[in-house]
Amino acid sequence: MKKLENIYLIGLMGVGKTTIGKQLAKALQRPFYDSDKVIEDSMGVDIPTIFSYEGEEGFRLREQAVIQQLTALPGIVMATGGGSVIKAENREALKASGFVVYLHCSIDKILYRTRHDTQRPLLRTDNPRQRLQSLLVAREPLYMACADFKIDSGSLPGKTVVKTILQQYRAALEQHESIAS
Ligand SMILES: Nc1ncnc2c1ncn2[C@@H]1O[C@H](COP(=O)(O)OP(=O)(O)OP(=O)(O)O)[C@@H](O)[C@H]1O
Numbered sequence: 346m347k348k349l350e351n352i353y354l355i356g357l358m359g360v361g362k363t364t365i366g367k368q369l370a371k372a373l374q375r376p377f378y379d380s381d382k383v384i385e386d387s388m389g390v391d392i393p394t395i396f397s398y399e400g401e402e403g404f405r406l407r408e409q410a411v412i413q414q415l416t417a418l419p420g421i422v423m424a425t426g427g428g429s430v431i432k433a434e435n436r437e438a439l440k441a442s443g444f445v446v447y448l449h450c451s452i453d454k455i456l457y458r459t460r461h462d463t464q465r466p467l468l469r470t471d472n473p474r475q476r477l478q479s480l481l482v483a484r485e486p487l488y489m490a491c492a493d494f495k496i497d498s499g500s501l502p503g504k505t506v507v508k509t510i511l512q513q514y515r516a517a518l519e520q521h522e523s524i525a526s
């Protein structure tokens with residue numbers, strides 16, 4: 346049976362996984378992990394540097410190792426990298442071990458939120474809008490295949506997003522417990 350002890354946030358870059366994840370962890374008094382930050386801390390360099398030396402493929406292998414490691418921990422909140430759902434092994438690990446929340450918002454909002462960003466190598470292109478659109482088309486089915494709950498994190502204030510996720514999580518826990526007993 347699927348476990349629900351952990352909460353995982355998935356979605357495109359810039360939708361607010363790190364921001365919302367930290368607030369959820371605080372509300373639940375749980376440890377917070379950000380898979381991107383765990384990779385950066387373990388390597389001692391930032392993500393653009395990893396991409397430039399190892400390519401996206403090298404980064405994905407490191408990401409897979411970190412997702413496997415973190416999904417084995419009990420009682421955590423994790424913000425995942427935007428591309429963590431690409432690998433089937435990651436999707437399986439996320440789905441099996443936690444309540445998965447898919448944060449989404451409009452491409453316009455993502456572009457606005459990431460307008461000063463230098464840390465997202467996949468947006469370093471002449472046409473970031475087109476890049477985000479094609480990432481969304483490719484990934485939407487993968488996000489949906491993992492998600493227990495999908496929420497618009499673009500038009501709602503962060504506080505409301507956190508409150509709604511907590512309500513959904515508690516409802517899922519109750520249902521889970523009644524099925525198990
Ligand atoms: N609900 C919100 N309302 C307004 N701004 C927000 C909200 N959530 C996040 N932001 C802002 O949007 C930007 C991107 O958020 P964040 O870094 O949390 O996204 P992310 O999903 O973790 O991105 P990545 O996948 O690249 O790590 C940040 O500047 C953050 O302050």
Ligand SMILES: O=C(O)C1=C[C@@H](O)[C@@H](O)[C@H](O)C1
Pocket residue numbers: 357358381392425426427428429464465466467
């Ligand atoms: O969407 C993506 O593929 C990425 C999102 C970021 O969180 C980082 O994991 C990295 O920049 C790649």
Ligand SMILES: [Mg+2]
Pocket residue numbers: 362363364379381424425
């Ligand atoms: Mg993040």
